[in-house]
Amino acid sequence: MIRKTVRRIMQEKVAPRAAEIDQKAELPMDVFDLFKANDIFSLVAAQEYGGFDGKLLTLCLAIEEISRVCASSSMVLGNQSLGSAPIALWGNEAQKAKYLPGIATSEIKASFALTEPNAGSDVGGMQTRAVFKDNRFVINGNKCFITHADIADILTVFAKVEVNGQDKITAFLVDGKAKGVTVGKKEDKMGLRGSSTCSISFEDVEVPESSIVGKIGDGYRIALDCLDKGRIMCGSQSVGLAQGALEAAASYAKTRVQFGKPISENQGIQFILADMATEIELARTMVRAAAWKYDNHEPDMMKFSAMSKLFATDMVMRATTNAVQILGGYGYCKDYPVERMMRDAKIFAIFEGSNQIQRLVIARSLLK
Incomplete structure (x- = not known):
C-alpha cells in the first residue's frame, strides 16, 4: 500500500x-x-x-x-x-x-552534522569542541556538507569533549536557530541539485547537559550506528535511480529507429539492457536483505549494510552511464532525464562512507 x-x-x-x-x-x-x-x-x-x-x-x-x-x-x-x-x-x-x-510529520526538520573540512572518512579528525562551563556546554567548530542544514530545526552535532585529558566524541542536540549557529555556503553540486548541502558554523553555542544523546563519549558509536542505517537507505536510493534509468533507456530504445528498425532490436542494445536489469535486481535483493537484517538485529547486519551500499552504488553509476550511452547524443542533453540521473548517481558512492571505506568494513568483518 x-x-x-x-x-x-x-x-x-x-x-x-x-x-x-x-x-x-x-x-x-x-x-x-x-x-x-x-x-x-x-x-x-x-x-x-x-x-x-x-x-x-x-x-x-x-x-x-x-x-x-x-x-x-x-x-x-x-x-x-x-x-x-x-x-x-x-x-x-x-x-x-x-x-x-x-x-514524523516534518513539523520538525532534522539534520545530521558530522562531517568537517578535515574530518570526512576520518571521523576522529574532527575539530569541533564542546567545553563544559557554568553548567552548560559551549560548542565551537565548523561542519561541512550538511544536508538541509539551511532548514534544520534540530541538528545532531558531533563534537569532542575533553575528559581527564582525553577527547571523547559526543553527540549533542542543537537548535538550528540557536544563537551562534550560522549556515554558510550552499554547495553548487554536480548532482542532487534539488537537495541543499551547506557548511555550518558554531560560535559559542550554549546547550544544556540534557542535550547530550547517550553519554559523553558515545558519539563515535552513535555515528556508526546511524551510518549503518543510512548506508542501506543509500542503497535503496541507488536501486530506484537505476530503475528509472533502465526504464528511460528501454523506452527510448523501442522508439529510436536507425538503419530501418528500432535500436532495441539490436543485440548489442539488448545485452546492455539485460545486464542493467540483472544488476538492479541483484542490488535490490541485497538492499532488502540488509534492511531485514537491520530490522531484526542480525549480528552480520553491519557487513550486509556495507555490501549492499557498495554494490548498489557502484551499480547505479554503471546503469546511468549505460542509459546515457543508449540514448547517444540525446542522452547527453538536458531534454532527456538520463544525464540528470548520471549526475545524481555519482554521489552515492561517496557519502555515507565512501565505497573504499565499505570495502574496509567488509574485509575486517571477514578477517576478525
Whole structure:
C-alpha cells in the first residue's frame, strides 16, 4: 500500500517537474508538503511516536520509488530519517517524546552534522569542541556538507569533549536557530541539485547537559550506528535511480529507429539492457536483505549494510552511464532525464562512507 501510494504521487506530482527541481537547484518545499499531506514522513518513526511501523525495510521501499523519479526528492525523506536516527537509536525517552512526533510529520526538520573540512572518512579528525562551563556546554567548530542544514530545526552535532585529558566524541542536540549557529555556503553540486548541502558554523553555542544523546563519549558509536542505517537507505536510493534509468533507456530504445528498425532490436542494445536489469535486481535483493537484517538485529547486519551500499552504488553509476550511452547524443542533453540521473548517481558512492571505506568494513568483518 505504501509503495503504491508513493509511486502514484511521484508519477503524478513530482515526475512532471523533476527536471525543474534539478535546474533551479532549490529545495522543493512543495515535495515536503506533498509528503506531509500523504503521511510519508511517518515512515521515519516508530508507531509509539506517531510513525508508521518503524521498519527500515518499509522506508527503503518508499525511498526506492521516490528515487526512481527524482533522486533529489529522495533526500527529503532520506535526510529526515538520518537526522532523526541519533534520537531514535540512542535518545532517552524525554528526547524521543520531544522530537520524534514532530519529525514524523516534518513539523520538525532534522539534520545530521558530522562531517568537517578535515574530518570526512576520518571521523576522529574532527575539530569541533564542546567545553563544559557554568553548567552548560559551549560548542565551537565548523561542519561541512550538511544536508538541509539551511532548514534544520534540530541538528545532531558531533563534537569532542575533553575528559581527564582525553577527547571523547559526543553527540549533542542543537537548535538550528540557536544563537551562534550560522549556515554558510550552499554547495553548487554536480548532482542532487534539488537537495541543499551547506557548511555550518558554531560560535559559542550554549546547550544544556540534557542535550547530550547517550553519554559523553558515545558519539563515535552513535555515528556508526546511524551510518549503518543510512548506508542501506543509500542503497535503496541507488536501486530506484537505476530503475528509472533502465526504464528511460528501454523506452527510448523501442522508439529510436536507425538503419530501418528500432535500436532495441539490436543485440548489442539488448545485452546492455539485460545486464542493467540483472544488476538492479541483484542490488535490490541485497538492499532488502540488509534492511531485514537491520530490522531484526542480525549480528552480520553491519557487513550486509556495507555490501549492499557498495554494490548498489557502484551499480547505479554503471546503469546511468549505460542509459546515457543508449540514448547517444540525446542522452547527453538536458531534454532527456538520463544525464540528470548520471549526475545524481555519482554521489552515492561517496557519502555515507565512501565505497573504499565499505570495502574496509567488509574485509575486517571477514578477517576478525
